[in-house]
Amino acid sequence: MVLVKLYATLRGFTGEKEISMKADTVEDVFSSLVSSYGEDFQKKLESATVLVNGQNIAHLKGRKTRLQDGDTVSLFPPLGGG
């Protein structure tokens, strides 16, 4: 089981902070979320940054990144800070 954490407007969209799910890859997480929250959410996911245990999947294997039990997958829309 992995823990998927949602942040910023992604939270508002889904009404969830955290979702536990079975997933072997990041792609599985995406499929699961899209089937729960629909096409509009899919559009938001396209520009979202995905971290696995704090690391950007762009430095791992992208959506093919394999997940292990206990991993945390964090999803952020494009943010501004200061």
Next chain:
Amino acid sequence: MAYGYMGKVLEVNLSENKIDSYSLPDKTLELYVGNKGLGARLLYDLVPPGIDPLGGENALIVTTAPLTGTGAPSSNRFNVTTKSPLTGAIVDSNCGGNFGIHLKRAGYDALIVRGKADDPVYLDISDEGVQIKDARDLWGLDTEKTQEQLPDKTGKMVIGPAGENLVKFACIVSEERVAGRSGVGTVMGSKNLKAVSAGGNKKPAIYNEELFKEACKEWRDQLRSHPATSEELPQYGTSIFINRTSATHTLPTRNFKYGQFKDADKISGETLAEEYLVKNIGCYGCPMRCGRQVKVDEKPVKGPEYETLGMLGSNLMISDLQAINEWNRQADLLGLDTISLGNALGFVMEAGEDGFIKTDLAFGRSDNISQAIEDIALRRGLGDDMAEGVAHLAQKYGGEDYAMHSKGLELAAYEPRTAVGQGLGYAVANRGGCHLGAGYVVFLESNGPITVDPYTTKGKPGLAVFNQTVLEAISTLGSCNFTNYAVFPEFLLKMYNRSRLVSKVVNNSLMLGGNQFGKFMYSPKGAVLPKKVFHHPFPHIKAHSHCTGNEMSPEDFLKLGQRVFNMCRLFNAREGFSRRDDTLPRRLTNELQRQEEPRSRVPLDEMLPTFYRLRGWDQNGIPTERTLRKLGIEK
């Protein structure tokens, strides 16, 4: 006729009670434009080296830019430049709000305050005249009460008790916005200047109204369509970064001992929005509206920014968001920089644990912090020492390895051991440990939508140079740095996220080509991207050109940023700053953030030589004659 500019600078000498106004040479304005660029040039010219920042010889310089007050989006910020009493280096502190607009309405592009009044005074500036007025009745008032006493419908800049008591990190408050860093409020207090009020009916003229309006509309549309600037910032403000920096181990926790806070969500932007937010508020003319309004004692007041949440929250192991809201308000009323404040508190907590300082302040303990904040502002007990900043505290009591500052300016809320480019940036930023002067490289390493390996040093010097240059140019043109968040268009983000090939190419280009970014700014061709492509991330250029009639090319834009960065460095070099001052605390360079990650420290010495080379400096960190000549900087 001047376009964009009002054509006059106001100079007030408080020792001699003299008021003067004059025009600046065209060449100066052409080279340094406004805001921090102009501030740096004027400070260098007006203030001889080696003077006491709290003495009458220091100048407090408030500058605007041609775009200020013209209707260009998010471009009404004003700047305060002076010699810092905290660091002895230059400080340029940028502020939102409407003071800049009102100063221009009164007919002035800049205000220069020199000398020192015998008794507390305030300046009343209108298009009918300028008066130095008695402020003895205002002295002692908090910043809110002070502003309430000043004329309605004017722009205001005030200090609170902290500035009056010469706390070294006292700030200037304007409406609910703050020029926070490095003691600009202290300098104002040292001149016995309690407040400035400005207003009038003048307006800057625009060179090409039609093209200018079109350029501003395009710019506004861009900000309104990008998710970062149209959804996340308006809904959550900068506070939205708390969970992101914690997830990437870049959130200062326990006096920068760690980079992740287990209670980050309790002090996050999401929690702030859900449980405390009354509404979002914005600077005049800004579509992003990133300001927060929360309730403290049933009164709607300004809510905390990311920096405050980090420095008074995770940095102190505090997870009580309501308490942070209260301390933020208290700091604003007293006129204290929350970044330096959080660092001072965190340092004392750790030094207390180690037995260097006798204190009841402790990580995770919130009941005695409000008292400590007041003690600092009023310089009581240990507060008197804390008012001098962490460098002083460490020198007096010990604990230098974890006095989190560079050049005496306390570090901002980004832990750089998981963003080593940011670490380099902190060490070389002109005003000291400033995240923006650093180039905000952490955005490309940990927190932005496109990030490179945060631990590699490859390309980081070049990315720091490029980012610093861009941010200097944006600020100098009068715009808010947040206009830069729309720099990666959404289609690029989608491609980056979707395609492994694209993300690999982008990451490797940034890493391996990063240093080339620094190099090509000096090439005869300058910016290599075609104008049209360059204008997309930098709409400031078109707006500025149509506003002033001075056509600015991408090369000019980058050169401007280079010039301003080097002008500030030259000021510091003249004060005796060099490589030996480009440092970080040993905690960051010598102590691993996480034992399981052997790269989690900042290898500063590996990056400095390349940075200096790309900046066109010698290996002692001093700009070479050739660099100064290329940029048109006169010594």
